[in-house]
């Protein structure tokens with residue numbers, strides 16, 4: 009019965025897609041179509057997961073001569089063995105995660121979201137609902153970050169940190185073309201520190217290239233930055249306390265800096281956890297945008313001049329406000345920490361973010377956390393010159409990205425697509 013109706017739907021879908029002439033669609037129609045196909049895809053992947061679970065438990069895969077259920081699923085779906093293994097794992101966990109199971113059956117979660125949520129919620133079932141809510145409201149990158157946080161809370165932080173530290177490496181190989189390639193695995197703090205230095209040096213090179221009228225892509229200059237840092241050739245351009253750009257792309261006057269490139273890494277840690285030596289309950293100890301680190305590591309970083317530890321002490325950072333147009337350093341830090349990437353939903357730009365007054369300064373908008381958001385250059389431009397609006401919707405929890413935003417294009421109908429609305 010189900011199979012017969014699915015066959016019918018498949019036939020209909022096939023002929024719809026065969027007849028699809030995208031060039032004849034208006035932009036808004038194409039967008040509606042995109043959302044509709046995305047929903048079909050989510051529902052199909054839900055059905056796939058549920059069916060795969062039964063393929064595994066029924067042992068039907070043995071009859072087809074496969075080594076494992078995952079090998080069978082990989083062949084049937086045309087994916088690799090790795091994705092099939094994680095899909096089966098997610099499918100198995102769904103049985104004990106009712107909120108996720110329901111969202112999956114409603115077609116609200118993509119396969120990538122399901123894998124993230126099940127992997128974390130199975131360790132911390134208390135966090136399940138909030139992760140499902142996050143998936144409905146935030147980009148995948150934020151969901152991944154929260155899942156990482158949840159997984160970390162269920163683990164021995166120091167042990168998992170030590171495991172990463174033990175397995176650190178730097179490998180290199182040479183391509184046929186003669187190009188030298190690298191791959192490295194680093195602990196979060198050491199990785200963040202390296203990235204901050206490279207970003208700061210890249211900034212300097214971008215500035216230099218622009219002045220010389222050269223049109224070099226940022227990624228190429230980042231490679232130059234790495235080479236120049238490794239060779240100790242980085243010019244000592246920035247002096248502590250000067251207005252050099254910081255790792256988060258905004259000017260960070262007065263931040264703790266070392267001689268040379270002005271690399272600043274932020275660490276967010278609750279004061280109580282810092283004093284106690286480990287996190288409890290909802291407390292955080294993490295490098296925003298990278299993930300949790302043991303409190304012991306944060307303590308070590310706190311005395312390291314290149315790192316800037318933001319101690320939160322349960323104080324609502326929204327209380328930080330300032331009357332003038334200039335944005336004080338504490339506010340910049342709180343913003344950098346709350347908005348690790350452009351706040352426009354779906355945009356994941358992390359570099360060279362600009363601070364935007366939601367209500368313009370000229371219209372009485374204050375330089376307060378509530379009225380500021382970090383946007384990428386493109387979205388800042390659209391908002392400033394093309395009538396796009398940024399609207400604060402609701403707070404979904406504490407911590408970074410705790411504010412949800414709605415981006416409204418000038419001709420947008422004032423509705424949020426169904427699949428990103430919060431589940432009641």
Ligand SMILES: [Zn+2]
Pocket residue numbers: 350351352355356357383384385386387
């Ligand atoms: Zn953006």
